[in-house]
Amino acid sequence: MRVMVLVKANKDSEAGVLPDQKILTEMGKFNEQLVKAGVMLEGEGLHPSSKGARVRFSGRQRTVIDGPFTEAKELIAGYWLWQVKSMDEAIEWVKRSPFQDGEVEIRQVFEAEDFGPAFTPELREQEARLRAQSQKLKKGS
Amino acid sequence: MTTSDTHRAIDAVWRIESPRLIAGLVRIVRDVGLAEDLAQDALVAALEQWPESGAPDNPGAWLMTAAKHRAIDLLRRNNRLQRKYEEFGRDLAARLEGAAPDLDAALDDPVGDDLLRLIFICCHPVLSTEARVALTLRLLGGLTTEEIAHAFLVPEQTVAQRIVRAKRTLAETRVPFEVPRGADLAARLSSVLEVVYLIFNEGYAATTGDAWIRPALCEEALRLGRILGGLAPQEPEVHGLVALMEIQASRLRARVGPAGEPILLFDQDRTRWDHLLIRRGLAALARAEKLGGALGPYTLQAAIAACHARARTPEETDWARIVALYDALAQLAPSPVVELNRAVAVAMAFGPAAGLELVDALASEPSLEGYHLLPSVRGDLLVKLGRSGEARAEFERAASLTHNARERTLLLERAAACPRGSAHP
Numbered sequence: 001m002r003v004m005v006l007v008k009a010n011k012d013s014e015a016g017v018l019p020d021q022k023i024l025t026e027m028g029k030f031n032e033q034l035v036k037a038g039v040m041l042e043g044e045g046l047h048p049s050s051k052g053a054r055v056r057f058s059g060r061q062r063t064v065i066d067g068p069f070t071e072a073k074e075l076i077a078g079y080w081l082w083q084v085k086s087m088d089e090a091i092e093w094v095k096r097s098p099f100q101d102g103e104v105e106i107r108q109v110f111e112a113e114d115f116g117p118a119f120t121p122e123l124r125e126q127e128a129r130l131r132a133q134s135q136k137l138k139k140g141s
Numbered sequence: 142m143t144t145s146d147t148h149r150a151i152d153a154v155w156r157i158e159s160p161r162l163i164a165g166l167v168r169i170v171r172d173v174g175l176a177e178d179l180a181q182d183a184l185v186a187a188l189e190q191w192p193e194s195g196a197p198d199n200p201g202a203w204l205m206t207a208a209k210h211r212a213i214d215l216l217r218r219n220n221r222l223q224r225k226y227e228e229f230g231r232d233l234a235a236r237l238e239g240a241a242p243d244l245d246a247a248l249d250d251p252v253g254d255d256l257l258r259l260i261f262i263c264c265h266p267v268l269s270t271e272a273r274v275a276l277t278l279r280l281l282g283g284l285t286t287e288e289i290a291h292a293f294l295v296p297e298q299t300v301a302q303r304i305v306r307a308k309r310t311l312a313e314t315r316v317p318f319e320v321p322r323g324a325d326l327a328a329r330l331s332s333v334l335e336v337v338y339l340i341f342n343e344g345y346a347a348t349t350g351d352a353w354i355r356p357a358l359c360e361e362a363l364r365l366g367r368i369l370g371g372l373a374p375q376e377p378e379v380h381g382l383v384a385l386m387e388i389q390a391s392r393l394r395a396r397v398g399p400a401g402e403p404i405l406l407f408d409q410d411r412t413r414w415d416h417l418l419i420r421r422g423l424a425a426l427a428r429a430e431k432l433g434g435a436l437g438p439y440t441l442q443a444a445i446a447a448c449h450a451r452a453r454t455p456e457e458t459d460w461a462r463i464v465a466l467y468d469a470l471a472q473l474a475p476s477p478v479v480e481l482n483r484a485v486a487v488a489m490a491f492g493p494a495a496g497l498e499l500v501d502a503l504a505s506e507p508s509l510e511g512y513h514l515l516p517s518v519r520g521d522l523l524v525k526l527g528r529s530g531e532a533r534a535e536f537e538r539a540a541s542l543t544h545n546a547r548e549r550t551l552l553l554e555r556a557a558a559c560p561r562g563s564a565h566p
Contacts, residue, residue: 036253036371037157038364041417081417083360088153111394 002041002109003082003090009075010102014048014068026098034082039093043080073103081109147192155184156283158201163280164255166208167318173262174308177280179215183207256281257372258318260365264333267314272307273336274343275300281368282361292358293343330373334382334439337365341386345393359390370425380429381440387422388446391415402547407455419450441470460490477506485518493525513542517552524559533559 012019019027034040046052050068069075084090090106097104159180166176183204197203263277274293278284286304290297321329344358366383373379395413398404426447429440436444445466452458467483480503488496500519509515520535536556540549 036368038367038371041421083364085156086149086153088149089156092150092153092157 001084001086001111003084003087004107004109005043005080005082005090005094006076006105006107007078007080007099008073008103008105009049009077010073013077014050014075016048016050023098030097033096034080034093039082039084041081041083043078045078046076049075144192147196148188150196151184151187151191154187154196154200154204158204159184159283160259160281161201161256162204162208164259165205166212167259167262168255169209170212171318173259173276173280173311174305177308179208179212180204182211186211253372254320256368257320260333260369260372261320261329262311262316262318264329264336265311265316266329266332267310267316268307269303270336270339272303272310273332274339275303276307277336277365278340278361279304281365284361288357330376330378333369334378337362337369338382338386338439340365341389345389356393359386359393362386363390370428374428375432377429377432377434378437378439380425380432381437381443384422384425384429384443385439385446387418387425388443388450391418391422391450403545406449411453414450422450423447435473436469438470438474441466441473445470458489460486464490477503477509478512480506481509481515481518488522488525493522497522497526511542513539513548513552515539516542520555520559524555529559530561533561 031040031043048068052067052069054065054067054069056063056065082090082093084093087106087108094104094106162180162183163173163176166179167173170176170179186207187200187204191197260277260281263280264273268276275289278289278292279286284292286300287297290300293300320326340358341362344356344360344362363383363386366379366386369379370383391414392406392409394415395409395411396404422443426440426443429443430436445463448459448463448466463486464483467479467486471479471483480499484496484499484503487499497519500515500522503509503515516535517539520532520539523529523532523535533556536552536559540552540556543549543552
C-alpha cells in the first residue's frame with residue numbers, strides 16, 4: 001500500500017528559514033535509508049504559505065485568498081509518498097525520522113480496490129470516463 | 142500501548158530490520174539457516190520483553206544484541222555451533238563476543254554489503270529456481286512461508302521443504318558469503334535479476350487466485366529491485382530491470398476491464414496508467430543508459446516499454462524506435478517471440494506488408510507451433526491488407542489454439558467480422 005506522509009509547517013518553515021546543515025545532513029541520511037529500503041517513491045518540500053493561495057467555494061462563487069495563512073500547525077511544509085506493507089511499517093519509519101519537534105501525519109492513499117463492492121463496474125467506468133474527459137480538457141487548454 | 146499494538150509494532154520492526162539482521166548474522170556465523178534461527182529467537186525475545194519494557198530506541202541494534210547473546214548461549218551448549226566454532230576457531234567466538242563498536246558496525250553496514258551478499262546467496266545458481274524465489278521472499282521480503290505458499294498456489298509444506306532444502310544445500314556446498322567479482326559477477330547478477338523478475342511476473346501474469354496475489358508480489362519485486370538499485374548502483378541492468386518493472390506496473394490498473402476481462406495495450410485507457418511509476422521508470426531507464434556500454438536485455442525491454450509509456454495516444458507511439466530496439470534485442474537474446482513482436486513493430490512502422498513478410502518467415506518455427514498469437518497477428522495484418530478471407534481463417538485458427546475463454550470469444554468475433562470469400566486484392 002501507499003501512504004502519504006505529511007510534514008506539518010512550523011514557525012521557521014513558514015518564515016522561509018531553511019534548515020541548518022546538521023538537520024539537512026540527518027534528513028539526507030534518513031532519505032537515503034528510505035530509498036535503500038525500497039520504501040521511498042517520491043518526496044518534496046513546499047515553499048511557505050506566503051507564496052501560496054487558496055480558492056474558496058460557495059455555490060458558483062470562487063474567492064481567491066492569497067497567503068500567508070496563519071494557522072501554522074495545520075499547514076503542510078512537505079510530503080513523502082511511500083510504498084509500505086502496512087500502516088505500522090509507515091509509523092515505524094516515521095519514528096526514525098530526525099525531527100525534533102512538530103508533527104508528522106500519515107495517511108493511506110486510496111486505491112480503486114479500497115472502494116470494495118461499492119466501487120461497482122459502472123462507477124469504475126464513470127471514473128474512467130471522467131479521467132478521459134479531464135485529459136481531453138487538459139489537451140485542449 | 143496495548144500488547145497487540147506492541148505486537149504490530151514488532152511486526153513492522155521485523156519487516157524493516159530482518160533482512161539486515163539476518164545478513165549481519167550470516168556474516169558472523171556463516172550459515173544462512175542458523176542466522177535465520179538466531180534472528181527468529183531475537184524476535185521471540187522482543188515479543189516477550191517489549192510489551193513490558195517498551196520498544197527500545199534502536200530496535201535493530203537491540204535485535205542484533207539479543208541474537209548474539211543467543212548465539213553465545215548456543216555456542217556453549219550446542220553441537221551445531223560447536224562445529225562452526227571448530228571450523229572458524231576462536232575467530233567466531235571473538236566475533237560473537239565482539240566489543241560494542243563492532244556490534245554497531247555489524248548492524249550499521251552503511252554500504253549494504255552484507256545485504257547484497259545475502260541477496261547473492263539467496264539467488265545462488267546451486268539452488269533450483271523455485272528454491273531461490275522462496276528463499277529470497279522469505280529472507281529478504283520478510284514473507285512468511287504461508288504467504289509465499291498462498292502467492293504461488295502451492296501447499297505451505299512444499300514451500301517449507303524448499304526453504305529447508307535450500308539452506309541445507311547452501312551449507313553443504315559451502316557457498317561463500319561474498320559479493321562475486323570479475324567475470325563471475327555478470328552471471329551471478331543475472332541469476333539475481335532473473336529471480337526478481339520472476340517474482341514480478343508471477344504477480345503480473347497471475348490470472349488465478351485472489352486479488353491479494355497480483356499487487357503484493359509485484360510490489361515485493363519492485364521493492365527488491367529498488368533495494369538492488371541502491372546496493373549496486375553501478376550495474377546498468379539493475380536499473381534496466383527496475384525501469385521495466387516500474388513501467389509495466391504503471392499499467393496494472395488499466396489492464397483489466399470492469400468485468401475482469403484483459404485489456405490489450407492499445408485499447409487501454411492511458412489516463413489510468415500510474416504516472417508516478419512511469420516517471421520513476423523513465424528515471425531508472427535514464428540511469429541505466431547513462432552508465433554507458435551496450436544496453437542489456439532488461440534495459441532494452443525497458444526502453445521498448447518506455448516508448449509506449451511516453452505516447453499519450455497509441456498513434457503517438459514511436460514505432461521506428463521500437464523496431465530498432467527489437468533489432469538490438471533480437472541480436473542479444475534471439476527468440477521467436479521477440480521476432481514476432483519485432484514483426485508487429487515493423488508493420489506499425491513500415492506498413493502491414495513488411496510485417497507480414499517477417500511473420501510468414503516464422504510460420505515454420507516449431508516453438509511457435511500452437512502459439513495462438515502467431516495466427517492472431519497474421520490475421521490482423523491480413524485484415525489491414527484487405528485479404529479478409531485469409532484473415533478469417535487465421536482468426537479461427539487462433540481461436541482454436543487459445544486457452545483463454547475471453548480471448549477465444551474476441552478472436553471469433555474478429556473472424557465473424559471478416560467478410561467470407563472476399564477475393565484477394
